[in-house]
Amino acid sequence: MPSLSYREKTLYASLLAELLLYGTFLVLHGQGTLNQVAGIIAAIILAQVAVQGVIAALTRNRTTDERDKLIELRGYRTGYVTLAFLMVLGLGMLWFHAAIGHLNLDSRRIGLHFLNVFFGMLVISDITKTIAQIVSYRRAL
Amino acid sequence: MPSIRNQIKELRAARNLTQQELADQVGVTRQTVIAMELDKYSPSLETAFKVARALGVPLEQCFQYEPRGKR
Numbered sequence: 001m002p003s004l005s006y007r008e009k010t011l012y013a014s015l016l017a018e019l020l021l022y023g024t025f026l027v028l029h030g031q032g033t034l035n036q037v038a039g040i041i042a043a044i045i046l047a048q049v050a051v052q053g054v055i056a057a058l059t060r061n062r063t064t065d066e067r068d069k070l071i072e073l074r075g076y077r078t079g080y081v082t083l084a085f086l087m088v089l090g091l092g093m094l095w096f097h098a099a100i101g102h103l104n105l106d107s108r109r110i111g112l113h114f115l116n117v118f119f120g121m122l123v124i125s126d127i128t129k130t131i132a133q134i135v136s137y138r139r140a141l
Numbered sequence: 142m143p144s145i146r147n148q149i150k151e152l153r154a155a156r157n158l159t160q161q162e163l164a165d166q167v168g169v170t171r172q173t174v175i176a177m178e179l180d181k182y183s184p185s186l187e188t189a190f191k192v193a194r195a196l197g198v199p200l201e202q203c204f205q206y207e208p209r210g211k212r
Contacts, residue, residue, distance in 0.1 A: 005170045065169040066185050067176065137172070140181035 006055070006062045007071075008137050013051040015130045021047060022123045041119065071136040079129030086121040147204045150178040152196045166195040 004012070021044045028036050056062060097103040104110070153163055160174045167174075167188060176182035177192070184192065193203040 003172075005172045007170075008172070061170075063164075063168070063170050065173050066188060067169070067173045067182055140172075140176040140179055 005064075005068070005137075006059045007064055007068045008134070009055050009059060010052055011130055011134050011137070013055055014048060015127065015134065017044065017047045017051055018123060018127050018130065022127070025119070025123070044123075071133050074136055075129040075133035078132035079125045082128040083121060083125035086124060090117060090121065144207055145183040145204055146180055146207055147177060147192075149174070149192060149196070149203065152198060152203060153178075156196065158196075163192070163195055167191045 021040060024043075025040045028040065094103065107113075149163075153160070160171045160178075164171045164174045168191065169184075169188060173182065173184075177184055189204050190200060193200045196203060
Protein backbone atom coordinates (compact mmCIF):
# COMPACT_ATOMS: atom_id res chain seq x y z
CA MET A 1 0.00 0.00 0.00
CA PRO A 2 2.50 2.65 -1.15
CA SER A 3 0.09 5.63 -1.18
CA LEU A 4 -1.00 5.15 2.41
CA SER A 5 0.67 6.80 5.37
CA TYR A 6 1.66 4.85 8.45
CA ARG A 7 -1.45 6.07 10.32
CA GLU A 8 -3.74 5.04 7.47
CA LYS A 9 -2.28 1.54 7.38
CA THR A 10 -2.84 1.13 11.11
CA LEU A 11 -6.42 2.39 10.73
CA TYR A 12 -7.27 -0.16 8.02
CA ALA A 13 -5.69 -2.91 10.12
CA SER A 14 -7.65 -1.79 13.19
CA LEU A 15 -10.90 -1.75 11.25
CA LEU A 16 -10.26 -5.24 9.90
CA ALA A 17 -9.44 -6.58 13.35
CA GLU A 18 -12.50 -4.91 14.87
CA LEU A 19 -14.86 -6.23 12.20
CA LEU A 20 -13.47 -9.78 12.30
CA LEU A 21 -13.53 -10.07 16.05
CA TYR A 22 -16.80 -8.23 16.51
CA GLY A 23 -18.30 -10.61 13.94
CA THR A 24 -17.21 -13.48 16.16
CA PHE A 25 -18.64 -11.65 19.15
CA LEU A 26 -22.00 -11.28 17.42
CA VAL A 27 -22.09 -15.02 16.70
CA LEU A 28 -21.45 -15.73 20.38
CA HIS A 29 -23.94 -13.07 21.51
CA GLY A 30 -26.76 -14.64 23.43
CA GLN A 31 -25.21 -18.09 23.47
CA GLY A 32 -21.77 -17.40 24.87
CA THR A 33 -20.74 -17.45 28.49
CA LEU A 34 -19.23 -14.57 30.43
CA ASN A 35 -15.79 -16.14 29.96
CA GLN A 36 -16.23 -16.34 26.19
CA VAL A 37 -17.21 -12.68 25.97
CA ALA A 38 -14.26 -11.71 28.18
CA GLY A 39 -12.06 -13.84 25.92
CA ILE A 40 -13.25 -11.95 22.86
CA ILE A 41 -12.48 -8.61 24.55
CA ALA A 42 -8.97 -9.84 25.35
CA ALA A 43 -8.57 -11.20 21.80
CA ILE A 44 -9.50 -7.81 20.29
CA ILE A 45 -6.90 -6.06 22.41
CA LEU A 46 -4.20 -8.66 21.65
CA ALA A 47 -4.98 -8.70 17.91
CA GLN A 48 -4.80 -4.90 17.78
CA VAL A 49 -1.43 -4.89 19.52
CA ALA A 50 -0.07 -7.64 17.25
CA VAL A 51 -1.26 -6.01 14.02
CA GLN A 52 0.06 -2.58 15.04
CA GLY A 53 3.40 -4.19 15.87
CA VAL A 54 3.62 -5.88 12.45
CA ILE A 55 2.75 -2.64 10.62
CA ALA A 56 5.26 -0.66 12.68
CA ALA A 57 7.94 -3.25 11.88
CA LEU A 58 7.16 -3.21 8.15
CA THR A 59 6.86 0.57 7.76
CA ARG A 60 10.12 2.48 7.50
CA ASN A 61 8.67 5.99 7.54
CA ARG A 62 6.52 6.25 10.66
CA THR A 63 6.17 10.03 10.59
CA THR A 64 2.98 11.44 12.04
CA ASP A 65 2.16 15.11 11.79
CA GLU A 66 -0.39 17.78 12.69
CA ARG A 67 -2.85 16.56 10.05
CA ASP A 68 -2.77 13.06 11.55
CA LYS A 69 -3.53 14.56 14.96
CA LEU A 70 -6.38 16.65 13.54
CA ILE A 71 -7.90 13.62 11.84
CA GLU A 72 -7.48 11.60 15.03
CA LEU A 73 -9.37 14.28 16.98
CA ARG A 74 -12.16 14.28 14.38
CA GLY A 75 -12.41 10.52 14.71
CA TYR A 76 -12.58 10.68 18.50
CA ARG A 77 -15.31 13.33 18.30
CA THR A 78 -17.36 11.14 15.93
CA GLY A 79 -16.82 8.12 18.18
CA TYR A 80 -17.84 10.08 21.27
CA VAL A 81 -21.04 11.35 19.65
CA THR A 82 -21.87 7.79 18.56
CA LEU A 83 -21.22 6.41 22.04
CA ALA A 84 -23.32 9.16 23.67
CA PHE A 85 -26.16 8.49 21.22
CA LEU A 86 -26.04 4.73 21.86
CA MET A 87 -25.94 5.27 25.64
CA VAL A 88 -29.02 7.51 25.54
CA LEU A 89 -30.76 5.01 23.24
CA GLY A 90 -29.81 2.13 25.54
CA LEU A 91 -30.99 3.93 28.67
CA GLY A 92 -34.23 4.82 26.90
CA MET A 93 -34.81 1.19 25.95
CA LEU A 94 -33.97 0.08 29.48
CA TRP A 95 -36.52 2.54 30.87
CA PHE A 96 -39.10 1.44 28.28
CA HIS A 97 -38.69 -2.27 29.07
CA ALA A 98 -38.80 -1.55 32.80
CA ALA A 99 -41.96 0.53 32.32
CA ILE A 100 -43.81 -2.24 30.50
CA GLY A 101 -42.57 -4.89 32.92
CA HIS A 102 -40.31 -6.80 30.50
CA LEU A 103 -37.13 -6.23 32.49
CA ASN A 104 -36.33 -9.18 34.71
CA LEU A 105 -33.46 -8.10 36.94
CA ASP A 106 -33.56 -11.42 38.77
CA SER A 107 -32.57 -13.34 35.63
CA ARG A 108 -29.25 -15.21 35.91
CA ARG A 109 -28.12 -13.95 32.50
CA ILE A 110 -28.87 -10.27 33.05
CA GLY A 111 -25.20 -9.48 33.83
CA LEU A 112 -24.02 -11.11 30.61
CA HIS A 113 -26.75 -9.32 28.68
CA PHE A 114 -25.68 -5.90 30.00
CA LEU A 115 -22.03 -6.75 29.32
CA ASN A 116 -22.90 -7.63 25.72
CA VAL A 117 -24.85 -4.43 25.22
CA PHE A 118 -22.23 -2.09 26.70
CA PHE A 119 -19.38 -3.88 24.92
CA GLY A 120 -21.35 -3.65 21.69
CA MET A 121 -21.77 0.10 22.20
CA LEU A 122 -18.03 0.51 22.76
CA VAL A 123 -17.12 -1.51 19.67
CA ILE A 124 -19.65 0.26 17.43
CA SER A 125 -18.39 3.68 18.54
CA ASP A 126 -14.80 2.53 18.01
CA ILE A 127 -15.62 1.29 14.50
CA THR A 128 -17.38 4.59 13.77
CA LYS A 129 -14.29 6.46 14.99
CA THR A 130 -12.02 4.41 12.74
CA ILE A 131 -14.27 4.81 9.69
CA ALA A 132 -14.52 8.59 10.28
CA GLN A 133 -10.72 8.77 10.32
CA ILE A 134 -10.37 6.70 7.15
CA VAL A 135 -12.94 8.89 5.36
CA SER A 136 -11.05 12.01 6.47
CA TYR A 137 -7.82 10.59 5.06
CA ARG A 138 -9.45 9.61 1.77
CA ARG A 139 -10.95 13.08 1.38
CA ALA A 140 -7.45 14.45 2.01
CA LEU A 141 -8.89 15.71 5.30
CA MET B 142 -12.40 24.08 0.57
CA PRO B 143 -10.09 26.23 2.75
CA SER B 144 -9.81 29.94 2.00
CA ILE B 145 -6.02 29.69 2.07
CA ARG B 146 -4.49 28.83 -1.29
CA ASN B 147 -0.89 28.04 -2.05
CA GLN B 148 1.71 27.69 -4.79
CA ILE B 149 3.52 24.74 -3.23
CA LYS B 150 3.20 22.54 -6.31
CA GLU B 151 4.60 25.17 -8.70
CA LEU B 152 7.41 26.24 -6.35
CA ARG B 153 8.33 22.63 -5.60
CA ALA B 154 8.43 21.72 -9.29
CA ALA B 155 10.63 24.75 -10.03
CA ARG B 156 13.14 23.45 -7.48
CA ASN B 157 12.98 19.83 -8.68
CA LEU B 158 11.88 18.68 -5.26
CA THR B 159 9.76 15.57 -4.87
CA GLN B 160 6.78 15.55 -2.52
CA GLN B 161 8.68 13.16 -0.25
CA GLU B 162 11.75 15.39 -0.15
CA LEU B 163 9.65 18.42 0.76
CA ALA B 164 7.76 16.38 3.35
CA ASP B 165 11.04 15.24 4.93
CA GLN B 166 12.35 18.80 5.10
CA VAL B 167 9.16 20.09 6.68
CA GLY B 168 8.61 17.11 8.97
CA VAL B 169 5.21 16.04 7.66
CA THR B 170 3.98 13.03 5.71
CA ARG B 171 3.92 12.95 1.90
CA GLN B 172 0.14 12.66 2.13
CA THR B 173 0.00 16.00 3.94
CA VAL B 174 2.04 17.64 1.18
CA ILE B 175 -0.41 16.17 -1.36
CA ALA B 176 -3.38 17.49 0.65
CA MET B 177 -1.81 20.96 0.85
CA GLU B 178 -1.06 21.02 -2.89
CA LEU B 179 -4.66 20.10 -3.62
CA ASP B 180 -5.82 22.99 -1.38
CA LYS B 181 -7.66 20.47 0.78
CA TYR B 182 -5.67 21.12 3.91
CA SER B 183 -4.56 24.43 5.41
CA PRO B 184 -1.46 23.85 7.53
CA SER B 185 -0.74 25.45 10.87
CA LEU B 186 1.21 28.70 10.86
CA GLU B 187 4.34 26.89 12.01
CA THR B 188 4.13 24.32 9.20
CA ALA B 189 3.38 27.07 6.67
CA PHE B 190 6.56 28.87 7.70
CA LYS B 191 8.53 25.61 7.44
CA VAL B 192 7.16 24.98 3.93
CA ALA B 193 8.03 28.50 2.80
CA ARG B 194 11.51 28.18 4.29
CA ALA B 195 12.05 24.79 2.62
CA LEU B 196 11.03 26.32 -0.72
CA GLY B 197 13.19 29.40 -0.11
CA VAL B 198 10.43 31.98 -0.50
CA PRO B 199 8.60 34.40 1.83
CA LEU B 200 5.42 33.08 3.40
CA GLU B 201 3.15 35.34 1.37
CA GLN B 202 4.64 34.09 -1.89
CA CYS B 203 3.78 30.55 -0.93
CA PHE B 204 0.41 31.04 0.79
CA GLN B 205 -2.39 33.48 -0.01
CA TYR B 206 -5.52 34.23 1.95
CA GLU B 207 -8.63 34.48 -0.20
CA PRO B 208 -11.87 35.06 1.66
CA ARG B 209 -14.66 32.69 0.63
CA GLY B 210 -16.64 33.72 -2.43
CA LYS B 211 -13.88 35.91 -3.84
CA ARG B 212 -12.32 33.27 -6.10
